[in-house]
Amino acid sequence: MENKLLTIKNNALSLIFDAKEKKELEEIKLQFLGRSGELTTALKGLAKLTADEKPKIGKVANEVKNIIEDAIRQKESELKNTKPVLQKIDVTEPGIKPEIGHLHPMSITLFEMVDIFKKIGFQAADGPDIETDHYNFEILNMHKNHPARDTQQSLYLDTRNSKTNPGEILLRTHGSNMQGRIMEKAKPPIRAIYPGKAFRYEQVDASHGFEFWQLEGLAVGTDITMTNLFGTMSYIVKEFFGQETKVKFVCHNFPFVEPGAEAYMSCTVCKGKGCSFCKHSGWVEILGCGMIHPNVLKSVGYDPEKVSGFAWGMGLSRMVTLRYQMDDLRLLTNPDLRILEQF
């Protein structure tokens, strides 16, 4: 009997020792200590023993029971403290990706730009695509006979069945239509950006579109200077493309600014060394800007002697293609999932 009990103890202990998980331990518990477990059954046999055997074997039986119970308890806490062993799965298999979609690179860029400008006090605004000749041209110092106003360069809307005269309403050719609209309704100081679509009569190719996205803006106040213009544009470009980016300004003419400028930045592909992307110049053109023309300030009721301002227009589409080194603007309006899923 004593031997039997010791065999039970040994068997139990070795099984407990080898147990790898809680479930296995539960089974062992049942196997030995359960209602019809090995030890329970053996203990039932105690009744058949003689009176002098009883105390001795009984003591052994109790010890065996305690030892098994202790061992199980100990193993239980051991198992609780060890992480499950990942030996049955192949961790090198690819993970299961959640089925989430992709934000368009234009939105990624736009939201980032809005945040960058917000940091230096520029608020975002939004205005109409269908615009009057007045806000698109007239108020911006582009008078009736300005070459940019030719039908050949702008998309004028069909006026049939309406009271509008032909040539009065068009799809805005730039986001600058918001310049007049905002300044007319607000008092300086103003710092605003106005992202949006622009439309032009252009044949489509890799770097031109008849519809494209722009991000224009302005700052007006009593002490806005040309060095502020350069500083702000450099800040934006470096925040967006990285601090190592170089920015340079050259003189340029736009009817609604004077002095006018164009900004170039070091090519994102070759870092300024010269490659086919930047036509081997190391520089890419990124935006047009300047000090708001006194005629524009006057036309919105400001006194150019008292307030000054700067304004700029950058191609949002172009920011996107430059950042991601995409060689064709048309990729942005192509809904091909193989493009979208890269972002």
Place this chain on the structure above:
Amino acid sequence: MLAPLSWIKDYVNIKSDIKSLIERLGEVGLGTESIEKTKDGDTILDLEITPNRPDCLSILGIAREVAAIGNTKIKYPSLKTDLKPQKSAKILPLKIHTNFDINPRLTGIIINNVTVKDSPEWLKEKLEKLGQKPINNIVDITNFVMYELGNPIHSFDYHKITGHEMWIKQSLGGEKFESVDGISYHLPKGAIILEDQEKIFDLIGIKGGKNSGTYKDTKCVFITVEVDDPVLIRKASQALSLRSDASAIFERNVNRGGTIDALKRTVDLILENAGGEIASELYDLKKENFEPWKLSLRLDRLNKLLGIEILEKKVLEILTSLNLSPKLQNGKVECTIPTYRNDLKLEEDLIEEVARIYGYSNFPQNLPEGEIPINTIPYFKNYKIDEKVKNLLISSGFSEIYTYSLVSENDLLDAGINSEQNLRVDTPVSREFEYLRPDLKINLRKALIQNRMISPKINLFELGKIYSGKNLDEAVERYNLAGITNSKNFFEVKGILERIYKNLGIEDNPMNSIELIDEGVYFEIDYSYVLEKLKPVKSFISVPKFPPIVEDMAILAPSNVSTGGIIKTIKKQSSLISEISLLDKYEETRTFHVVYQSRERNLKNEEIGEIREKILKALKKEHGARLKE
């Protein structure tokens, strides 16, 4: 504008190397588009000339810029003739009728007994470097002087002007005209033309006529240098799709004070290379004298607008280098603007002159100082809302697309939309992009179809403008948010929209914005309306302190009864019902999960029993439904 360095060097010394010259020219506004090296070691720059600088559509104009940046002097070509006939010369008659509104100035002279022949080599070479084909000495000289000085010049065969009388007028439209290169045109209305007693013989400012050109047999020429109305020239040149180097200069405003010098230079070269003699007095019909004008610049204003202090001495040096003859008095510089600088009209124009020659790269850069505007600006748009909505759609598996606002008539037809009642572009780039989209569905459907071969599961969305209205008077543009899916069902889409609405605090039901289409499920919601209705800030409702009572009710209802209807009926039976959802649906049985909740007390089983009775009664009455036993 093509500019051979060798030619520029005729007028100015270039001190720097080509690379830094190009860099500096770019900085002052003459960007180089390309560089060509020729066999004879010359370098030809192709410069981009902005529309405000017609003076730089000439080699001398470019040389003046080179001189300004190098702060060196320019060597003008010397002019010999005094434009008077020699005493012995025979004076030929010519009567000119002009109209100063369309032709503010006509300067001209007759040269008789010329010998038309090939040009000398130097002249041919100069023109060939600009990509021009030499024709004969007279024509080549007029072209050369235009490229040199920037005033277009024309030479007519004097004997072909019938009656030796001519009129400058505007075309009526429809007249025939054959250009010097043998192409026939029907003239548009309003072009400026030259007519004699019989015929139109010149399309002024754009192209000469075949019937009055200078050829081998020409013996006597009438040379003109004109100033014509820029707008009329541009309109005619556009209407005919006929552009020339001359029309480009006229369109941008020619140097109105430069006609005499250009004529002198031309006559000098003709007398030298084709012989002959001056056979008329100088014609100089002009609306006014076209003299240089005064323009002043305040130094304090210059520094305030630029944000840097440029020394007085430097300002004067720059203005002098640009031939603007500055005179300083009491902090104010008075300049005399040469007639070739039509772009200098305002003080700000002079500020730009100083700034660009000073060099934008020499400017410090700083952010605006002073008050940060805190008032919400007009037309303010909160992009955070867009970002939130887009992120919700993306986390629901939709990918974003951006598409064109312009669609084709076929697109509208396919969508069953009457193009006659849709906004249209009068001057479309192509038939493909002629109408403003009335919805986002057209492009989303196309996008889904395009992706079918690429991916089995397609979920796309766009947030963009739509343009409605039968005609321009009714035109309205709004933002819509639309999506298309071939892998999610109606309820999944509905759930996504419900989630978006809930996040934005909008109470509407998105159900009516969703439709089943051949390609799958489509939704389009009026996003502008969403922006008007949204409540971005939610108020917190405390967690109830008392336990709810929950029960599931299996309801047997006829299949034509909507689940929404049942839910509505149940809900209105008691204010204690805080939540109802459809748990299961099997044949005619719909199991609803009903939560009863009071915020004030513990609910008793008896009161719930009463509500249940009320519910069952109402369901029976309103929908013929009953509890499943």
